[in-house]
Amino acid sequence: NAGVTQTPKFQVLKTGQSMTLQCAQDMNHNSMYWYRQDPGMGLRLIYYSASEGTTDKGEVPNGYNVSRLNKREFSLRLESAAPSQTSVYFCASSERVGRADQPQHFGDGTRLSIL
Amino acid sequence: GNSVTQMEGPVTLSEEAFLTINCTYTATGYPSLFWYVQYPGEGLQLLLKATKADDKGSNKGFEATYRKETTSFHLEKGSVQVSDSAVYFCALSEGTNAGKSTFGDGTTLTVKP
Numbered sequence: 001n002a003g004v005t006q007t008p009k010f011q012v013l014k015t016g017q018s019m020t021l022q023c024a025q026d027m028n029h030n031s032m033y034w035y036r037q038d039p040g041m042g043l044r045l046i047y048y049s050a051s052e053g054t055t056d057k058g059e060v061p062n063g064y065n066v067s068r069l070n071k072r073e074f075s076l077r078l079e080s081a082a083p084s085q086t087s088v089y090f091c092a093s094s095e096r097v098g099r100a101d102q103p104q105h106f107g108d109g110t111r112l113s114i115l
Numbered sequence: 116g117n118s119v120t121q122m123e124g125p126v127t128l129s130e131e132a133f134l135t136i137n138c139t140y141t142a143t144g145y146p147s148l149f150w151y152v153q154y155p156g157e158g159l160q161l162l163l164k165a166t167k168a169d170d171k172g173s174n175k176g177f178e179a180t181y182r183k184e185t186t187s188f189h190l191e192k193g194s195v196q197v198s199d200s201a202v203y204f205c206a207l208s209e210g211t212n213a214g215k216s217t218f219g220d221g222t223t224l225t226v227k228p
Contacts, residue, residue: 042221
């Protein structure tokens with residue numbers, strides 16, 4: 001049972017470079033999320049997708065774009081990386097809208113450093 | 116809007132000590148409440164949940180009771196082990212809002228032998 005798979009696990013970029021973080025889930029979940037985790041700041045929601053074909057901004061969307069490629073995959077793109085985007089990025093999924101009793105399932109994260 | 120406030124850490128305990136991590140919440144409706152655990156180098160994983168008032172969630176010796184009157188969901192364990200060292204997150208979720216959850220800032224627990 002793979003669950004939520006994120007690639008890559010580690011990445012170092014130079015300021016101004018671009019990259020795409022990949023996420024895929026095999027649980028047939030409808031909703032998917034991207035978070036960043038910074039020391040002392042908990043988890044902050046960047047973007048989410050309630051269902052295939054829809055995406056919405058979270059708390060901290062500036063500097064990021066997302067694509068819900070299909071039901072399984074949800075990618076996060078940094079167009080022009082900045083040192084402030086150095087963080088650990090987590091992808092998560094949940095069953096569907098309206099099911100408050102269902103938890104989110106998380107990947108193991110991508111550790112991104114921007115020099 | 117919704118919010119979750121957790122006991123600030125870090126918390127350091129000796130093995131076999133009693134653990135309490137406090138969590139209080141603010142929500143507009145009737146949320147479900149969760150505790151997640153994050154081990155070093157890993158993502159968050161569900162530890163336990165409660166979906167309505169007075170429910171008790173339990174798993175791996177951890178327990179938490181959904182207290183609507185005090186808007187609290189405190190995490191407890193009677194005897195901690197070194198392997199319980201991790202970061203613990205309290206969270207809530209409501210049926211609206213695309214199933215989004217609101218997370219606390221996390222509490223780091225270190226258990227010493």
